[in-house]
Amino acid sequence: GAGVSQTPSNKVTEKGKYVELRCDPISGHTALYWYRQSLGQGPEFLIYFQGTGAADDSGLPNDRFFAVRPEGSVSTLKIQRTERGDSAVYLCASSNSGSNEQYFGPGTRLTVT
Amino acid sequence: GEDVEQSLFLSVREGDSSVINCTYTDSSSTYLYWYKQEPGAGLQLLTYIFSNMDMKQDQRLTVLLNKKDKHLSLRIADTQTGDSAIYFCAEGTGRRALTFGSGTRLQVQP
Numbered sequence: 001g002a003g004v005s006q007t008p009s010n011k012v013t014e015k016g017k018y019v020e021l022r023c024d025p026i027s028g029h030t031a032l033y034w035y036r037q038s039l040g041q042g043p044e045f046l047i048y049f050q051g052t053g054a055a056d057d058s059g060l061p062n063d064r065f066f067a068v069r070p071e072g073s074v075s076t077l078k079i080q081r082t083e084r085g086d087s088a089v090y091l092c093a094s095s096n097s098g099s100n101e102q103y104f105g106p107g108t109r110l111t112v113t
Numbered sequence: 114g115e116d117v118e119q120s121l122f123l124s125v126r127e128g129d130s131s132v133i134n135c136t137y138t139d140s141s142s143t144y145l146y147w148y149k150q151e152p153g154a155g156l157q158l159l160t161y162i163f164s165n166m167d168m169k170q171d172q173r174l175t176v177l178l179n180k181k182d183k184h185l186s187l188r189i190a191d192t193q194t195g196d197s198a199i200y201f202c203a204e205g206t207g208r209r210a211l212t213f214g215s216g217t218r219l220q221v222q223p
Contacts (some may be wrong), residue, residue, distance in 0.1 A: 004155075033210060033211075040215070040216075041215055041216075042117075042201050042203070042213030042214050042215050042216055043156070043201075043211075043213050044213070045210035045211065045212070048209065048210050056209065056210060059210065091155060091156070093156075100143075100144050100161070100205065101158055101161070102158070102211060103158060104148075104155040104156040104157075104158075105155050106154060106155040107155050
């Protein structure tokens with residue numbers, strides 16, 4: 001079956017602009033995770049959804065970052081007033097109810113100029 | 114907070130075994146994972162081990178866990194050029210967020 005998909009694959013934006021990154025999890029997966037990966041580093045946790053609600057948003061770096069999952073499937077990560085330091089690959093993962101296995105999408109490479 | 118550490122780089126010859134090491138600090142970790150990342154691609158789950166296990170074997174992959182020393186290793190037997198990638202160790206407690214190391218770049222020389 002289809003894996004986790006993310007759009008766009010690449011996004012270039014100017015400093016100060018607003019961006020939205022989309023994640024489409026594996027069908028039926030109830031848990032959805034957002035991570036951010038900077039160059040030469042491992043992924044760092046941002047936020048975790050169980051169904052429609054954010055179960056843990058402790059990784060969001062500040063209030064410019066926000067994520068939603070209104071119908072418990074697709075999720076959107078929203079970044080306001082982007083800064084050059086936000087440049088990274090944003091990864092989404094999903095897992096099935098009762099499973100500890102997280103499956104990752106290909107990521108969105110965000111470049112803030 | 115939790116910390117996961119890995120060596121940065123490993124070079125082996127094709128056909129040799131590779132051993133990638135990882136240490137972690139969170140004693141409450143329930144699962145330890147190995148992910149593989151090829152250039153420009155997302156992370157591929159290779160294998161994982163439950164914290165009450167010492168060893169897990171899956172075809173060419175062997176995971177060893179020393180819970181006392183909080184040390185995890187991944188052995189790849191008969192390493193091939195297609196195994197060249199970055200390997201990430203991660204720890205987690207069930208369906209919660211994972212904490213990743215910085216990755217070990219494995220280079221396989223023909």
